[in-house]
Amino acid sequence: MHYLHTTLYVTDLDVSAAFLENWTGLKVTRSFALGDTRFVFLSGGEGETALELIQSPSHPAVHYDGLSLGFAVTDLDGERERAEAAGLNPSPIREPAPGVRFCFLSGPDGLTVQLMQKG
Known part of the structure; x- marks a missing residue:
């Protein structure tokens, strides 16, 4: 399958x-x-x-309340700055474990995109 x-x-x-x-x-x-x-x-x-x-x-x-699509990025800080400049109001960067950082972008219909950087 x-x-x-x-x-x-x-x-x-x-x-x-x-x-x-x-x-x-x-x-x-x-x-x-x-x-x-x-x-x-x-x-x-x-x-x-x-x-x-x-x-x-x-x-x-x-409306996709609670649905998140996750994507790996190599430069989380740069992507977050780009999103902020575009007026998307990204979430603060979170670091739940050493070497794992992410933030969220809110899209159309409440769709959330998670940008994650590991390493």
Whole structure:
């Protein structure tokens, strides 16, 4: 068995896809529409698990309270400064154990991205 993708409904597909491309390194690999429902798949590369975003009239309001997507970064301080300059109001950097540091960014629909640096 191979983990293919995770699906998230969003209220604005373009805004959500742009946020994820800008802050996670994921790239749109395909997009299409079926009627008035739009789909976008993002991934880190060929064969990697994808994130599927769907904008649909059947889900006019969504909110991801408590859902967090985690991504490794090499320069947490720099990424946090970039997020702050972009007006995202990132959380303070936390260090729960030696060599593990992270902060959170709040995205569209309450989606949270965790940026983590180890080492």
